[in-house]
Amino acid sequence: MRLQADTRPLWVSGQELHTSRRVYGWIDDIARKHKLQVSEIGKSTGGRPLKLLTLGNKSGKKAILVISRQHPPEVTGYFAMQSFVATLAADTRLAQRFRKDWTVYVVPLMNPDGVDGGFWRHNVGGVDLNRDWADFNQPETRAVRDFLKQRAADGARFYFGIDFHSTWDDIYYTLDPKFKGNMPGLVPEWLDKIQQAIPHYKPVIQPSERLEPTTVSRNYFLKEHGMEAIVFEIGDNTPRDLITEKGKVGATELMKLILAKSAP
Numbered sequence: 001m002r003l004q005a006d007t008r009p010l011w012v013s014g015q016e017l018h019t020s021r022r023v024y025g026w027i028d029d030i031a032r033k034h035k036l037q038v039s040e041i042g043k044s045t046g047g048r049p050l051k052l053l054t055l056g057n058k059s060g061k062k063a064i065l066v067i068s069r070q071h072p073p074e075v076t077g078y079f080a081m082q083s084f085v086a087t088l089a090a091d092t093r094l095a096q097r098f099r100k101d102w103t104v105y106v107v108p109l110m111n112p113d114g115v116d117g118g119f120w121r122h123n124v125g126g127v128d129l130n131r132d133w134a135d136f137n138q139p140e141t142r143a144v145r146d147f148l149k150q151r152a153a154d155g156a157r158f159y160f161g162i163d164f165h166s167t168w169d170d171i172y173y174t175l176d177p178k179f180k181g182n183m184p185g186l187v188p189e190w191l192d193k194i195q196q197a198i199p200h201y202k203p204v205i206q207p208s209e210r211l212e213p214t215t216v217s218r219n220y221f222l223k224e225h226g227m228e229a230i231v232f233e234i235g236d237n238t239p240r241d242l243i244t245e246k247g248k249v250g251a252t253e254l255m256k257l258i259l260a261k262s263a264p
């Protein structure tokens with residue numbers, strides 16, 4: 001690669017550039033379109049807001065959690081999250097039924113300073129946020145921890161937690177089914193349904209045998225709140241239309257399964 005440098009800054013981006021401004025814009029757009037609540041659960045070290053989107057029944061006691069962009073450049077995971085959340089917010093009969101009883105909390109941008117600074121994995125504090133879910137040394141992870149604690153104290157129960165990332169390939173990092181949360185079996189059954197719904201698709205699933213120390217978000221979500229939790233990794237070069245499809249199918253199958261498993 002040859003670059004012409006002069007006195008003006010030259011920005012080089014390996015993937016589509018989705019800075020904090022653009023992500024906040026997406027949050028506002030989807031909130032306006034579907035009349036969703038946007039709030040702030042804290043601020044990053046650099047003073048940028050950590051925004052929370054709330055979908056569904058605000059006084060409900062059954063909840064799921066969605067987070068993304070702990071790692072700044074992982075935009076393909078972010079694209080899957082956008083499609084996933086748009087499907088949960090849609091005016092389909094399934095999504096309306098789901099939102100009647102369930103609350104979906106979304107933190108689309110966990111590391112706004114890192115995103116705007118073009119950092120690889122860290123935040124402004126020089127810490128990989130997805131290694132901070134045991135010590136909570138950083139304001140970004142603490143904000144989510146405190147929010148979850150507050151909701152749990154208010155009587156909410158979390159059943160599912162998903163953290164969107166990107167890597168070389170599409171991979172699901174799950175937890176070994178021996179670790180049981182509030183809806184045992186949800187994650188493996190869900191991944192089966194996704195596989196059935198996308199023709200010729202064979203997902204790579206890598207369960208972790210270790211829960212403690214919690215360190216990563218997925219383990220904290222299960223250990224502390226009983227969420228059936230997963231790290232949803234999308235390949236850097238996965239075709240963008242397949243990413244959208246996976247997000248949509250993922251949300252659709254999840255809603256169906258949760259409704260079936262929670263039926264009285």
Ligand SMILES: [Zn+2]
Nearest residue numbers: 071074165166
């Ligand atoms: Zn990552």
